[in-house]
Amino acid sequence: xxxxxxxxxxxxxxxxxxxxxxxxxxxxxxxxxxxxxxxxxxxxxxxxxxxxxxxxxxxxxxxxxxxxxxxxxxxxxxxxxxxxxxxxxxxxxxxxxxxxxxxxxxxxxxxxxxxxxxxxxxxxxxxxxxxxxxxxxxxxxx
Amino acid sequence: xxxxxxxxxxxxxxxxxxxxxxxxxxxxxxxxxxxxxxxxxxxxxxxxxxxxxxxxxxxxxxxxxxxxxxxxxxxxxxxxxxxxxxxxxxxxxxxxxxxxxxxxxxxxxxxxxxxxxxxxxxxxxxxxxxxxxxxxxxxxxxxx
Numbered sequence: 001x002x003x004x005x006x007x008x009x010x011x012x013x014x015x016x017x018x019x020x021x022x023x024x025x026x027x028x029x030x031x032x033x034x035x036x037x038x039x040x041x042x043x044x045x046x047x048x049x050x051x052x053x054x055x056x057x058x059x060x061x062x063x064x065x066x067x068x069x070x071x072x073x074x075x076x077x078x079x080x081x082x083x084x085x086x087x088x089x090x091x092x093x094x095x096x097x098x099x100x101x102x103x104x105x106x107x108x109x110x111x112x113x114x115x116x117x118x119x120x121x122x123x124x125x126x127x128x129x130x131x132x133x134x135x136x137x138x139x140x141x142x
Numbered sequence: 143x144x145x146x147x148x149x150x151x152x153x154x155x156x157x158x159x160x161x162x163x164x165x166x167x168x169x170x171x172x173x174x175x176x177x178x179x180x181x182x183x184x185x186x187x188x189x190x191x192x193x194x195x196x197x198x199x200x201x202x203x204x205x206x207x208x209x210x211x212x213x214x215x216x217x218x219x220x221x222x223x224x225x226x227x228x229x230x231x232x233x234x235x236x237x238x239x240x241x242x243x244x245x246x247x248x249x250x251x252x253x254x255x256x257x258x259x260x261x262x263x264x265x266x267x268x269x270x271x272x273x274x275x276x277x278x279x280x281x282x283x284x285x286x
Contacts, residue, residue: 009173010201010203013166013249015212016164020156020162023219038146039149044159048158060170068173070172086244088240090236093276095237095248100234101237105234129239131188
């Protein structure tokens with residue numbers, strides 16, 4: 001049941017990306033190109049999503065369990081550190097290079113775009129490197 | 143700066159945004175979780191149990207199959223990937239590594255984090271938008 005629900009939530013997310021035009025990397029890059037001919041559409045995508053999200057977090061933010069009785073897992077971290085800023089900075093450079101972030105990467109995979117598939121593979125490699133590095137740092141040297 | 147009126151699509155952008163918001167709301171209110179794509183994918187590389195992997199895979203399958211479902215009802219919009227293979231590979235690695243190090247991407251920080259007014263997400267979003275702007279500026283206007 002949860003599996004089907006999770007699939008549907010992902011599907012709605014993906015449909016939202018296609019409807020909004022954000023599945024097209026060139027459109028995302030046109031947003032990031034403020035010095036060229038600028039396409040502000042991405043602001044409207046975020047505005048629409050945040051309008052609904054804001055209400056959802058007002059409703060759900062104070063609950064201990066979800067409406068299906070699942071524990072609420074909302075991040076509690078408060079500190080703004082080098083990991084947050086450095087990681088986000090690197091992410092932004094990658095985003096600017098191709099105009100693809102993780103969500104649209106999987107949508108492009110579904111479009112059957114070869115470059116979308118390669119992006120997703122590289123994304124997984126990047127995440128794997130992160131896991132390997134953080135394990136290396138966490139474990140004491142033998 | 144000049145606005146590209148011929149490609150600016152505020153209505154479909156906002157409509158798609160509302161769908162993304164609905165997905166975020168369902169993930170929070172029903173599953174009790176943040177709809178952050180990098181976190182959901184990254185969790186697969188750090189397996190806890192089979193059930194944990196299953197809902198993550200189902201979500202990713204849902205996103206990936208969206209074009210096929212969309213095609214049942216309407217003609218799919220055209221997509222354009224102009225970046226070189228090398229840029230795509232480098233971009234994927236940076237996006238994967240950076241989003242895990244920074245604990246989120248456009249969905250987790252940009253949509254969910256801003257929705258709940260998280261100061262960390264405001265900083266993260268400003269940072270990745272900033273370096274995104276700078277990267278595109280460098281690639282399109284500085285490099286030959």
